[in-house]
Amino acid sequence: MSKPTVADLKRTLETWAPPQAKLDYDNIGYQIGNPSQKVSKALICLDVTSEVVQEAADVGADCLISHHPILFKKPSEILTTTLQGALIHQIIEAGCSLITAHTNLDAAPNGVSFKLAETLDLHGVEFLRPFEVAGQSVGFGAVGDLSSPMNPTEFARHVASSLGQQTLRTAGGRDTKGSDFTIHRVAVCGGSGSSLLDEVSWNGIDAFVTADITYHRFFVEQPGLFLVDVGHYESEMMIIEAIKEVLDQAYPSVEFHSTNIQTNPVTYHSFSDS
Numbered sequence: 455m456s457k458p459t460v461a462d463l464k465r466t467l468e469t470w471a472p473p474q475a476k477l478d479y480d481n482i483g484y485q486i487g488n489p490s491q492k493v494s495k496a497l498i499c500l501d502v503t504s505e506v507v508q509e510a511a512d513v514g515a516d517c518l519i520s521h522h523p524i525l526f527k528k529p530s531e532i533l534t535t536t537l538q539g540a541l542i543h544q545i546i547e548a549g550c551s552l553i554t555a556h557t558n559l560d561a562a563p564n565g566v567s568f569k570l571a572e573t574l575d576l577h578g579v580e581f582l583r584p585f586e587v588a589g590q591s592v593g594f595g596a597v598g599d600l601s602s603p604m605n606p607t608e609f610a611r612h613v614a615s616s617l618g619q620q621t622l623r624t625a626g627g628r629d630t631k632g633s634d635f636t637i638h639r640v641a642v643c644g645g646s647g648s649s650l651l652d653e654v655s656w657n658g659i660d661a662f663v664t665a666d667i668t669y670h671r672f673f674v675e676q677p678g679l680f681l682v683d684v685g686h687y688e689s690e691m692m693i694i695e696a697i698k699e700v701l702d703q704a705y706p707s708v709e710f711h712s713t714n715i716q717t718n719p720v721t722y723h724s725f726s727d728s
Contacts, residue, residue, distance in 0.1 A: 455706075455707040456707075457492040457493055457494055457707060457708065458492070458493055458704075458705050458707075458708060459489065459490050459491060459492055459493065460484075460487060460488065460489050460490070460491045460493060460516075460517050460551045460553060461489040461490065462493075462705075463493060463496065463517060463519065463553060463701065463705070464483055464484065464489070464553045466700065466701065466704045466705075467519070467553070467555045467559070467697070467700070467701075468483070468555070468558070470559075470562055470563075470564075470565075470700055471555050471558040471559040471561070471562035471565060472558060472562075472587050472588050472590055472592065473558050474558075474587035474588050475557070475558045475561035475562065475587045475592045476556065476557045476558040476561075477557040479526070480523070480526070480556050480557045480558075481523050481525055481526050481527070481554070481556075482523065482554050482555055482556050482557070482558055483553060483554065483555075484551075484552075484553055485520075485523055485524060485525050485552040485553060485554050486525075486542060486545050486546065486550070486551060486552040487517070487545070487546075487550060487551025487552055488551055489551070491516055491517070491551050492516065493516045493517045493705075493708055494514075494516055494707075494708060494709065495513055495514050495515045495516060495517075495708065495709040495710075495711065496515050496516065496517040496518070496519055496701070496708060496709070496710050496711070497509060497510040497513060497515040497517075497518050497519070497710075497711045497712075497713060498519045498520075498694050498697050498698050498701075498710060498711065498712050498713065499518065499519070499520050499521070499694065499712075499713040499715070499717065500520065500521045500522060500687065500690060500691060500693070500694055500713075500717055501520065501521075501522050501687075501717035501719075502518060502520045502522070502524050502541060502545075502552065503541075503715065503717050504540070504541065504544060505715045505717075506518070506713055506715050506717060507541065507544045507545055507548055507550070508544075508548075509713060509714065509715055510545075510548055510550050511548040511549075511550070513709075513711050515548075515550055515711065516549070516550065516551065517550060517551045517552070517553065518545065518550050518551070518552045518553075519552075519553055519554075519555075519697060519701075520552065520553075520554050521554070521555065521556060521559060521566075521690060521693055521694075521697075522554070522556060523554040523556055524538055524541055524542070524552070525538075555697070559693065559697075560594060560643075560644060560645060561592040561593060561594055562592060563590075563591065563592065564696065565693070565696075566644035566645065566689075566690055566693045567582070567594070567595050567596040567642050567643050567644045567647075568596050569644070569692045569693055569696050570596070570642045570643075570644045570663070570689055570690075570692065571596045571597075571598050571640075571642050572692075573616050573617065573692050574612070574613060574616050574640065574642065574663065575600070575601065575616065576596075576597075576598030576599060576600065576640055576642070577598055577599050577600075577601065578598050578599050579596050579597070579598035580596065580597060580598070581593025581594070581595065581596060581597075582594065582595030582596055582597045582641050582642075582643065582650065582654055583595055583650060583653055583654055594643060594647075594650065595641055595642065595643035595647060595650050595654070595664075596641070596642050596643070597639065597640065597641040597642070597659060598639075598640060599638055599639050599640070600612075600637065600638055600639075600640060603636035603637060603638045604636060604637050605635065605636055605637070606624070606626060606630055606635065606637065606661075606680050609637045609640075609661060609680065609682070610622055610624050610682060613663060613682055613684060617684055617688050617689075619684065619685070619688055620722070620724070621685075621722045621724075622682055622683065622684055623667065623672070623682070623683040624680065624681060624682050624683070625672035625673075625674055625680075625681045626674055626679065626680040626681065627674040627675070627676050627677040627678055627679050627680075628677050629677040629678040630674075630677075630678065630679070630680045635660075635678070635680075636660070637660040637661045637680060638660055639658055639659050639660050639661075640659070640660065640661045640662075640663065641654070641656075641659045641661070641662045641663070642662070642663045642664065642689075643662075643663075643664040643689075644664075644665070644689045644690045644693070645664070645665055645666070645686055645689060645690055646664070646665060646666035646686065647662075647664030647665065647666075648664060648666065648667045648668065648671050650662075650664075651671060651675075651676075656676045656678075656679050659679065660678065660679070660680060661679065661680040661681070661682065662679060662680070662681050662682070663682045663684060663689070664681075664682075664683065664684075664689065665683055665684055665685050665686040665688070665689045665690075666683070666686055667681060667683040685718070685720065686720075687717070687718035687719075687720065688718070691718075694712050694713065695712060698710050698712050
């Protein structure tokens with residue numbers, strides 16, 4: 455069976471996650487390498503780090519597929535004395551190409567937010583802010599229902615357990631402080647989703663799970679909305695396996711590996727006086 459090229463992998467990803475759906479600041483698709491390169495093995499990751507590139511070299515990967523790009527803007531120089539430059543040199547030396555699906559994958563059906571909703575066991579999931587590009591329905595964020603209502607403490611515990619976390623940040627509007635407030639309908643957005651607080655009608659939505667909420671946004675304007683910030687990496691890490699499933703199905707002749715490297719740059723600390 456003939457092997458696909460880097461261009462083939464990119465085309466398959468962009469059939470799922472149309473490039474027209476990306477945000478203006480983003481840089482997706484080809485990052486480094488040769489579009490015509492044949493791919494026998496590939497490594498999928500959220501972030502490209504030196505350890506991930508070494509892992510790709512160790513498994514003999516011809517291609518790296520990341521969610522987060524390392525090239526947002528055209529660099530004026532590529533030097534090994536910078537983090538970005540050193541990564542570029544390392545990828546080239548490893549004989550790898552690099553392709554990326556970022557905000558277009560955030561907006562894709564069964565993309566980042568849908569996979570977060572699935573991890574939280576939400577039902578009847580649909581786009582939170584839907585739109586259409588290239589004749590395809592896409593959107594940012596997702597919204598669905600819990601099987602049974604929970605109070606804010608129960609819901610925070612459910613989110614932490616579902617994501618394997620011990621640390622969350624939460625806040626709520628004034629109505630969420632009442633003893634009779636329960637959460638049934640939940641919106642999510644993988645990654646930095648707090649801009650949706652200004653772009654979406656929150657009628658009927660009881661909670662919003664996302665990441666990178668800034669301090670002042672925790673003063674929640676919507677009276678009946680409970681916010682949960684789970685961390686950027688934690689809200690997106692499940693997309694690695696989703697990418698692998700799509701590519702495994704499309705190209706059974708290729709070995710697709712999910713990274714074993716935990717690339718979250720944030721370390722959480724817990725201290726006590728005891």
